[in-house]
Amino acid sequence: MRPRIAIVGAGAVGGYLGGHLARLGHDVTLIDAWPAHVEAIRSQGLRLTGLEDSQNVTVPVPALHLSDVQSLSKQSPVDIAFVSVKSYDTVWATHLIAPHLAPGGFVASLQNCINEPAIASVVGWGRTVGVIAGTYSGELHAPGEIRRTVPLGGTQRVVYAVGEPHGRITARVERIRAMIAEIDSVQATTNLWGERWSKLCVNVMRNGVSAASGLSGNDCDRDDRIRRFSIRLGAEAVRIGQALGYALEPIQKIAPEGLARAGAGDAAALEQADGVLLATLAAGQRSALQRPSMGQDMLKGRQTEIDQINGYVVAEGAKAGLAAPANAALTAVVKRVERGEIPARPENIAGINA
The missing domain is CATH 3.40.50.720 (NAD(P)-binding Rossmann-like Domain)
Structure with a gap:
């Protein structure tokens, strides 16, 4: 039955x-x-x-x-x-x-x-x-x-x-x-918890930047500054997940350690991570209509999950004694857009990733 x-x-x-x-x-x-x-x-x-x-x-x-x-x-x-x-x-x-x-x-x-x-x-x-x-x-x-x-x-x-x-x-x-x-x-x-944190890393890299910039998923990846900033976001989440003891899976086809190094400024790792994201974009694996859920929420005037995604990484990092400045900054920007204080636009990310 x-x-x-x-x-x-x-x-x-x-x-x-x-x-x-x-x-x-x-x-x-x-x-x-x-x-x-x-x-x-x-x-x-x-x-x-x-x-x-x-x-x-x-x-x-x-x-x-x-x-x-x-x-x-x-x-x-x-x-x-x-x-x-x-x-x-x-x-x-x-x-x-x-x-x-x-x-x-x-x-x-x-x-x-x-x-x-x-x-x-x-x-x-x-x-x-x-x-x-x-x-x-x-x-x-x-x-x-x-x-x-x-x-x-x-x-x-x-x-x-x-x-x-x-x-x-x-x-x-x-x-x-x-x-x-x-x-x-x-x-x-x-490995439910490792899978969960790994998916959280993906959401950390994609949702908030779409909500703050007003761009689709593909357009976020096309923008060099936003794409590089998303790598910083993911790197912070990886390091915090590792500190909390999670066994992480590849994140957007990028090895967790490679992503962490890329976000920390390792030139070779950054080139590799950047290349993976650009290859996914070039392969057309996402529809041009694809917009991360937080970006959709922002367009519809709905409450976002910023506190449960990027903000959650910041909070969990504090428990582990690790700062997540990029995630904290993005969380603050998304909340300003959510309150109507500033419009969603790419310059919001550029201002963080200066």
Whole structure:
């Protein structure tokens, strides 16, 4: 019998995965805070598009607004709840779905940042799993429409990773892995925390600079000053992650130690890291429409996750006795843009990276 699945947060990440699981016949209910999005899914289905026409599909799937979640009490309990809201909404979102979990049900964080501790504070560590969308990128383009902006992983790269906080490969990890494998490339990992911090390093390099500059992901990489600054950001995050004891994975195809040296001014390492980022740009592996999630939030006038990404690196660095001046400076700039004190523009990054 297939598990009953709830997706709390049916945006670019949760909605994409939930929609495709529903397409494959899984018992999925989407839950979201945006009334227009919920109504569009109810009336027209969820439209999922990719970089190729063969990836475009409209899926009928049940959708609930937050105010309707209590109706789940009249249905079968939820076996797997994927929480895919913004990091600052994690605790209340977990509280929202927790009463509807089956006795053996659990919650999986399908989010940026490191939110397993927040989920565990509500349901306990024994009911907490991590799912990392490592190389996925997409956007909630319009109500009821989610657009993927990077290719499928295939045999070229692993897009998703699933792991337990304690590092063992369990039956439930394998169950989620098998479900996602029908959609995209995925692996079960014994290194959830190292994978999480490595993805955090990617977000540190890409999200805040897009939000502060107003540029797309590709345009950030085309700008020499922004690209070099992103390397500094990633280098600080790597050194802090190493100090905290995480076993880091390659970050945007760059070895962690090489990235750290590049950000510290090692000329050879910087040339290599720069070359990797430029090669990815030249290969056209991201759509011209791709914009990191924080950049999307800024355009939509929404609260960003700057405190949970670059600001989190600064805070964790302080615990380890390491400063992260580039991340601290970017955090301050993004907050100024967020408050409307300054516009998003490339000069914001140039001013930091002088």
